[in-house]
Amino acid sequence: xxxxxxxxxxxxxxxxxxxxxxxxxxxxxxxxxxxxxxxxxxxxxxxxxxxxxxxxxxxxxxxxxxxxxxxxxxxxxxxxxxxxxxxxxxxxxxxxxxxxxxxxxxxxxxxxxxxxxxxxxxxxxxxxxxxxxxxxxxxxxxxxxxxxxxxxxxxxxxxxxxxxxxxxxxxxxxxxxxxxxxxxxxxxxxxxxxxxxxxxxxxxxxxxxxxxxxxxxxxxxxxxxxxxxxxxxxxxxxxxxxxxxxxxxxxxxxxxxxxxxxxxxxxxxxxxxxxxxxxxxxxxxxxxxxxxxxxxxxxxxxxxxxxxxxxxxxxxxxxxxxxxxxxxxxxxxxxxxxxxxxxxxxxxxxxxxxxxxxxxxxxxxxxxxxxxxxxxxxxxxxxxxxxxxxxxxxxxxxxxxxxxxxxxxx
Amino acid sequence: xxxxxxxxxxxxxxxxxxxxxxxxxxxxxxxxxxxxxxxxxxxxxxxxxxxxxxxxxxxxxxxxxxxxxxxxxxxxxxxxxxxxxxxxxxxxxxxxxxxxxxxxxxxxxxxxxxxxxxxxxxxxxxxxxxxxxxxxxxxxxxxxxxxxxxxxxxxxxxxxxxxxxxxxxxxxxxxxxxxxxxxxxxxxxxxxxxxxxxxxxxxxxxxxxxxxxxxxxxxxxxxxxxxxxxxxxxxxxxxxxxxxxxxxxxxxxxxxxxxxxxxxxxxxxxxxxxxxxxxxxxxxxxxxxxxxxxxxxxxxxxxxxx
Numbered sequence: 001x002x003x004x005x006x007x008x009x010x011x012x013x014x015x016x017x018x019x020x021x022x023x024x025x026x027x028x029x030x031x032x033x034x035x036x037x038x039x040x041x042x043x044x045x046x047x048x049x050x051x052x053x054x055x056x057x058x059x060x061x062x063x064x065x066x067x068x069x070x071x072x073x074x075x076x077x078x079x080x081x082x083x084x085x086x087x088x089x090x091x092x093x094x095x096x097x098x099x100x101x102x103x104x105x106x107x108x109x110x111x112x113x114x115x116x117x118x119x120x121x122x123x124x125x126x127x128x129x130x131x132x133x134x135x136x137x138x139x140x141x142x143x144x145x146x147x148x149x150x151x152x153x154x155x156x157x158x159x160x161x162x163x164x165x166x167x168x169x170x171x172x173x174x175x176x177x178x179x180x181x182x183x184x185x186x187x188x189x190x191x192x193x194x195x196x197x198x199x200x201x202x203x204x205x206x207x208x209x210x211x212x213x214x215x216x217x218x219x220x221x222x223x224x225x226x227x228x229x230x231x232x233x234x235x236x237x238x239x240x241x242x243x244x245x246x247x248x249x250x251x252x253x254x255x256x257x258x259x260x261x262x263x264x265x266x267x268x269x270x271x272x273x274x275x276x277x278x279x280x281x282x283x284x285x286x287x288x289x290x291x292x293x294x295x296x297x298x299x300x301x302x303x304x305x306x307x308x309x310x311x312x313x314x315x316x317x318x319x320x321x322x323x324x325x326x327x328x329x330x331x332x333x334x335x336x337x338x339x340x341x342x343x344x345x346x347x348x349x350x351x352x353x354x355x356x357x358x359x360x361x362x363x364x365x366x367x368x369x370x371x372x373x374x375x376x377x378x379x380x381x382x383x384x385x386x387x388x389x390x391x392x393x394x395x396x397x398x399x400x401x402x403x404x405x406x407x408x409x410x
Numbered sequence: 411x412x413x414x415x416x417x418x419x420x421x422x423x424x425x426x427x428x429x430x431x432x433x434x435x436x437x438x439x440x441x442x443x444x445x446x447x448x449x450x451x452x453x454x455x456x457x458x459x460x461x462x463x464x465x466x467x468x469x470x471x472x473x474x475x476x477x478x479x480x481x482x483x484x485x486x487x488x489x490x491x492x493x494x495x496x497x498x499x500x501x502x503x504x505x506x507x508x509x510x511x512x513x514x515x516x517x518x519x520x521x522x523x524x525x526x527x528x529x530x531x532x533x534x535x536x537x538x539x540x541x542x543x544x545x546x547x548x549x550x551x552x553x554x555x556x557x558x559x560x561x562x563x564x565x566x567x568x569x570x571x572x573x574x575x576x577x578x579x580x581x582x583x584x585x586x587x588x589x590x591x592x593x594x595x596x597x598x599x600x601x602x603x604x605x606x607x608x609x610x611x612x613x614x615x616x617x618x619x620x621x622x623x624x625x626x627x628x629x630x631x632x633x634x635x636x637x638x639x640x641x642x643x644x645x646x647x648x649x650x651x652x653x654x655x656x657x658x659x660x661x662x663x664x665x666x667x668x669x670x671x672x673x674x675x676x677x678x679x680x681x682x683x684x685x686x687x688x689x690x691x692x693x694x695x696x697x698x699x700x701x702x703x704x705x706x707x708x709x710x711x712x713x714x715x716x
Contacts (some may be wrong), residue, residue: 011504012504012505012509015501015504015505016501016505018497018498018501019498019501019502019505019528019529020532035574060569067518078566132516134516134519135518136523181696181699181700182699184703185699185703188447188448188515188519188653189448189654189699189703191450191523192448192647192650192695193695193696193699196692196695196696197692198689199647199692200689200692200693201691203686203688204689205612207685207686207689219645270479310603329643330527333527334518336523337524337527340520344516351496362701370535371534372527372528372529372531373531373532373535375524375527376524376526376527376528376529376530376531377524377525377528377591377652378524379520379521379523379524379528380505380506380520380522380524380528380641381505381524382508382520382524383506383510383513383520383521383524384505384506384519384521386511387513387514401615410446
């Protein structure tokens with residue numbers, strides 16, 4: 001390991017120690033140094049491991065060894081890629097479909113939560129990953145979906161399926177309302193304004209007692225139901241089957257998630273997706289090349305909001321309950337963490353991160369307490385060490401490792 | 411209470427709230443002026459200051475030091491909170507900002523946001539989720555102008571924050587380091603060519619800005635009597651609105667913006683339902699950004715920045 005790396009490592013972990021030790025180890029009652037040292041140790045360990053790996057990879061011995069190994073590696077890689085990706089995807093889908101049959105109710109519930117976050121993460125990825133607009137108030141659209149379904153179902157008795165398009169349209173409209181005033185903004189200004197908008201929606205839901213029952217929330221929405229024809233007594237009759245059990249709800253959200261993955265994947269490679277990427281890379285150049293930036297940015301907000309709205313409607317119908325405190329700023333942060341840690345713009349990364357980040361903390365209470373602490377620090381450290389995320393999207397990786405272009409402080 | 415004393419009372423309230431917002435906004439403005447990035451963790455640093463204040467105060471109260479040496483207590487509480495948060499600010503700069511100085515803007519913002527999430531959850535874990543009572547050492551003694559009641563605590567807080575602002579202005583205008591800061595804000599490359607230590611300047615900025623925020627945190631704690639791990643969020647957005655309103659990057663602008671936001675909030679609470687007062691701040695923020703993104707005293711903000 002070169003000495004400059006060692007020095008950097010020591011200074012970096014020292015400063016991290018200053019940050020972590022009091023934050024974790026100084027509770028109101030006394031000083032719990034072991035707990036703090038543990039958290040610090042984990043981060044320093046990861047850092048050391050990564051730096052070691054980097055310096056080994058950079059060394060001459062490794063390079064020559066890697067050169068010798070290259071044929072093996074490419075042969076192994078070929079064997080994997082020979083099998084079409086579709087087969088892997090089918091296997092994955094099969095595993096996801098079989099999951100409720102082997103898991104208990106609690107695990108199915110966790111699975112549902114994971115899939116909701118996968119849908120949210122992919123929706124946010126349209127805004128952050130493709131169009132490059134940082135949205136910190138994303139959870140507001142989730143709230144819009146949830147409250148649209150709740151209010152329409154409670155007051156007018158509309159079914160889940162008829163509320164879905166209404167929710168999508170309303171979500172998209174809210175997306176445009178947020179998007180329009182922020183069209184000229186970028187970067188940090190945009191982040192703060194969207195954060196403010198998210199809070200406004202939450203505060204409106206919280207304070208508008210007459211409509212939303214304020215902090216008490218709305219209760220008693222119907223579960224989604226599907227109709228099927230019955231031929232029992234002579235003619236055809238439509239029987240409705242309410243998706244009450246966790247298993248049926250799991251399959252519904254799985255369907256929504258799969259459709260979202262397909263939808264976002266298609267968007268990614270479409271003309272619109274490419275236009276978004278052009279806007280993200282250089283807005284002025286995109287505009288000059290004839291990309292209608294105003295419309296496309298609004299469209300990105302609307303599309304992202306629509307996905308969140310669907311997830312929200314599902315969430316409200318699953319719990320039969322909503323309240324404004326489900327939609328606090330920290331929820332937006334969790335969704336953003338999923339997108340960032342998974343890899344901005346990378347669908348497999350976000351799906352994986354959504355499942356891992358939501359499921360792992362469920363394992364133990366202790367982990368759950370530390371969840372956001374670790375996510376937050378991981379986000380900061382990830383930006384320093386590996387800004388492209390766990391499973392990088394190829395296009396995005398190049399952009400993030402560029403040293404020229406839009407830098408700050410010049 | 412007649413109209414005149416009502417106006418005086420509200421004026422004092424506005425001045426108090428305004429100086430709190432101004433102190434926090436100064437931190438934003440200074441950091442933005444130097445590295446053109448918003449310090450997302452600033453709201454959390456403000457809360458951290460409040461918590462350090464509570465810890466120091468509780469320790470001093472146990473020994474009975476507060477009653478015997480009141481002035482020294484105040485100096486200790488403010489001094490330690492500011493010193494600790496200054497160190498925290500430098501640590502954040504080193505961990506989250508410095509390695510990304512040449513990376514893309516999105517990466518830098520996300521890393522700052524990660525720090526903010528980390529700090530706020532760290533405080534939740536170490537200080538608890540519920541409100542914590544602040545030892546009330548300022549008391550309720552005061553004096554009356556007409557019918558308006560003004561406590562000595564309010565006067566102390568307003569005077570102290572004004573002193574801090576004046577001291578900052580003097581530091582930036584008259585010292586060598588302040589000159590270096592202004593040069594760096596104007597043109598970093600040129601400043602570096604002229605031999606200014608950019609790293610050091612940025613470090614100093616990350617010390618002074620958070621320290622002012624910490625002072626505001628202690629003041630809020632002393633005045634309202636309770637602190638909470640997530641109180642930084644709402645103050646952060648309001649102070650940000652203040653910084654933008656006054657023109658980000660401008661120190662007198664931040665003070666002016668803070669006073670205006672404080673005034674608007676007090677006016678709103680006096681005449682309109684107070685549960686909607688947070689919404690007004692957001693609306694002001696969005697309107698300012700939409701109509702005049704460079705703010706009242708700000709210089710022209712280039713298209714790419716906003």
